[in-house]
Amino acid sequence: MPSDKPISWVRGEMYETLCLLVIGACCWLIGITLGAFERISGFILANTLTDFLMLATCMGLALLGASTRKSFVLRRIMLERDAAAKQAEAIARHDALTGLANRRLFLEAVEQHQKSTGCEPLAAVLLIDLDRFKPVNDLYGHAAGNAVLCAVAERLQAHLPRQGTAARLGGDEFAMLIQLEAGSEGLVRLVEQVIASIAAPVLWNDNELKVGATVGVTFVTAEHADADAVLHAADLAMYQGKKEGRGTFRVFKSTMDAELRARAQMEAELRVAIEAGEIEPFYQPVVALPSKELIGVEVLARWRHPTRGLLSPSHFIAVAEEIGMIADLSYSLIRRACLDAREWPAHLTLAVNVAPQQFQDAWLSERILSILTETGFPPERLEVEITESALIQDLDATRRTLTSLQNLGVRIALDDFGTGYSSLYHLRELKFDKLKIDRTYVDSVTMSDERAKLVDAIIKLGSSLGLVTTAEGIETEASSNWMSDQGCEFGQGYLFGKPMPKAAMNDLLDPRSAQGAVDATTSEAA
Numbered sequence: 001m002p003s004d005k006p007i008s009w010v011r012g013e014m015y016e017t018l019c020l021l022v023i024g025a026c027c028w029l030i031g032i033t034l035g036a037f038e039r040i041s042g043f044i045l046a047n048t049l050t051d052f053l054m055l056a057t058c059m060g061l062a063l064l065g066a067s068t069r070k071s072f073v074l075r076r077i078m079l080e081r082d083a084a085a086k087q088a089e090a091i092a093r094h095d096a097l098t099g100l101a102n103r104r105l106f107l108e109a110v111e112q113h114q115k116s117t118g119c120e121p122l123a124a125v126l127l128i129d130l131d132r133f134k135p136v137n138d139l140y141g142h143a144a145g146n147a148v149l150c151a152v153a154e155r156l157q158a159h160l161p162r163q164g165t166a167a168r169l170g171g172d173e174f175a176m177l178i179q180l181e182a183g184s185e186g187l188v189r190l191v192e193q194v195i196a197s198i199a200a201p202v203l204w205n206d207n208e209l210k211v212g213a214t215v216g217v218t219f220v221t222a223e224h225a226d227a228d229a230v231l232h233a234a235d236l237a238m239y240q241g242k243k244e245g246r247g248t249f250r251v252f253k254s255t256m257d258a259e260l261r262a263r264a265q266m267e268a269e270l271r272v273a274i275e276a277g278e279i280e281p282f283y284q285p286v287v288a289l290p291s292k293e294l295i296g297v298e299v300l301a302r303w304r305h306p307t308r309g310l311l312s313p314s315h316f317i318a319v320a321e322e323i324g325m326i327a328d329l330s331y332s333l334i335r336r337a338c339l340d341a342r343e344w345p346a347h348l349t350l351a352v353n354v355a356p357q358q359f360q361d362a363w364l365s366e367r368i369l370s371i372l373t374e375t376g377f378p379p380e381r382l383e384v385e386i387t388e389s390a391l392i393q394d395l396d397a398t399r400r401t402l403t404s405l406q407n408l409g410v411r412i413a414l415d416d417f418g419t420g421y422s423s424l425y426h427l428r429e430l431k432f433d434k435l436k437i438d439r440t441y442v443d444s445v446t447m448s449d450e451r452a453k454l455v456d457a458i459i460k461l462g463s464s465l466g467l468v469t470t471a472e473g474i475e476t477e478a479s480s481n482w483m484s485d486q487g488c489e490f491g492q493g494y495l496f497g498k499p500m501p502k503a504a505m506n507d508l509l510d511p512r513s514a515q516g517a518v519d520a521t522t523s524e525a526a
Ligand code: C2E
Pocket: 284, 299, 300, 301, 312, 313, 314, 317, 330, 333, 353, 354, 355, 385, 415, 416, 439, 472, 473, 474, 475, 492, 493, 494, 495, 499
């Protein structure tokens, strides 16, 4: 649709001009009536002006006056518009809450450094991500969160060297661009100071709000295609720091990118594998000491990876925990193991590992009960192994879960004893049925007197609390004999059999099989 704006503008202008001409004519009329022109012309122009010339002059003066006024108004509007544009620009380049540069301005600053100086002097980008900011926000509300963000911004400004830029990139993510005139010396100190200053509490409404910071550092070099690439590198380094324990910093290395990609691929593959039930239960024999008679098995997860072969839990259990799929993996394994073990002699127990995270689930015992019911596996044959790290989270919740599992008839073993807190308090507070002595102790008992004394004390402690003990990782006859002599009831380790798939376990249990004991060298590879 054609706009009618120009037409109305022309009309408006014509109307205004007409009005001004009329005003000029009116002035002329008034001038004639009062005889003013005779006096003026007599005085200034020596009677040379005619009345018509005076009319034109009046009209011209009216037009000139109006256009002068108009140009003043226009100029004022332009100045106002310029100021508004500048303000809009400033808003668009700064973070409204903290007043720091925003992502856009920060990227421009990095880009400018890359272009104008050919990356000289050396500059570094710090990507600062707050730790534990979410709990502050959730617990005290957004006003408290904002107070923390503003305090962090102030602290960053305080540490910002000359010609540096501090920015809030969004959320709880900040960045600094720092020119290192004297080389990279002093950078580590600066980063440590930044981390320490952020860790200092923020006072808000009589509350001490505490957050931390993990920092990723990268140097701005010609290798980075653009400012985004610089920030990406700092981000990878920061992510590495988060993974390795927060409240710290990491400097970017070119291998990080590849690692991160590999990790993302691994996560995606693991998700698919867990959903498709591709994680398989392997079984490791547990024997009575000293008879070496098989009394049960421990279920250990294995992943038959399509390209990487058989993977042990160290490759994927922690990843499954991080992506929140450990419970799915665990229940699927327990279900398969219960189905497998149903076919085995009824006296054999099945020990399953349950991750600390799973003990936070109030429905854990119900879920296990439902698997037992579904598979028809007797609860008395099941043993749940937990590590001490599960106990430090919420002791009351853990106690409730343990009690309800034990009420079903399931037994509970404290796994890896000696590696964690090994607290007597836990042993007294919670009722376990079994202690499993970690293999790091077991394999050294015959070599170190000190170790031997410690393990002896653990076995005695267990029996004084009415617990039976299993020694893990028995690899030699010597340690098996030693354990048995100290009164350790059960043993597990390569001496008695490596973890093996269901088929190998079936062979082992087959009375027609002459094998009797498992060939430790072949079982894992089956
Ligand atoms: P764990 O529960 O302490 O299991 C015993 C580990 O010691 C197993 O390693 C087993 O293969 C290894 N082992 C047994 N005997 C010997 C021995 O004589 N010598 C040596 N050097 N090693 C021996 P694996 O299968 O790699 O499992 C490692 C850990 O992964 C397990 O330690 C357990 O904590 C965890 N894990 C395994 N399966 C699961 C699972 O389904 N869920 C959870 N949450 N954790 C699991």
